[in-house]
Amino acid sequence: MKRKAAIGLVVVALSALLSGADAQVSAGQTSPDEQSLSPSIGNNNQKIQAYVKPLLSHVRHRKAEVMAEMMGLNAADAAKFWPIYNEYDSALDKLSDLELANIAEYSRTYTQMTNEKADELIQSAMADRRQQSELLEKYYDRVKAQLGAITAARFVQVEDQLLLVINLQIDSSLPIVGQTNANPANKVEDEEEQ
Numbered sequence: 001m002k003r004k005a006a007i008g009l010v011v012v013a014l015s016a017l018l019s020g021a022d023a024q025v026s027a028g029q030t031s032p033d034e035q036s037l038s039p040s041i042g043n044n045n046q047k048i049q050a051y052v053k054p055l056l057s058h059v060r061h062r063k064a065e066v067m068a069e070m071m072g073l074n075a076a077d078a079a080k081f082w083p084i085y086n087e088y089d090s091a092l093d094k095l096s097d098l099e100l101a102n103i104a105e106y107s108r109t110y111t112q113m114t115n116e117k118a119d120e121l122i123q124s125a126m127a128d129r130r131q132q133s134e135l136l137e138k139y140y141d142r143v144k145a146q147l148g149a150i151t152a153a154r155f156v157q158v159e160d161q162l163l164l165v166i167n168l169q170i171d172s173s174l175p176i177v178g179q180t181n182a183n184p185a186n187k188v189e190d191e192e193e194q
Contacts, residue, residue: 059169063162064089070158071151080146085155088139095135099128103174110175118177132163 064085073081102124109117136156144152 084142
């Protein structure tokens with residue numbers, strides 16, 4: 001029963017996280033069409049900055065709140081956990097900057113995508129995810145050393161769920177490579193090249 005309650009809490013928290021992030025971005029000066037990361041309208045790098053940075057900022061704040069709720073630590077354990085978590089989160093921010101740079105490059109080159117550029121961008125994205133995974137593994141070990149494997153496992157589970165939601169939110173904003181909305185003939189040409 002506790003597991004179902006915890007899963008329900010994560011689902012509710014993640015829903016609130018996404019709703020709050022979308023509301024914060026929507027409260028900005030741009031219209032929903034301008035917030036879209038579609039490559040066919042406006043300056044893509046500016047749109048990425050206008051969408052992703054506020055989203056990440058808001059989500060990071062909410063992520064810590066969800067983490068605190070899900071970890072359910074007593075004062076002594078919290079005193080051990082939060083310095084480790086804050087160090088982890090700071091390192092994660094640096095990796096997020098690399099991911100954001102890759103997204104900006106994707107947006108910049110989307111309309112003239114080549115096989116080589118697509119491969120470069122995907123290799124970079126996969127490397128970013130590997131680094132993120134390695135970072136989480138490193139901090140799992142640190143939390144485990146201070147608080148035990150059960151608490152460390154809870155940290156990894158919650159963090160992994162939150163990162164998946166954040167990545168889904170960002171990834172779902174990006175157009176799929178090779179798909180163009182402007183001209184259906186482009187799709188036929190792309191298929192003929194394959």
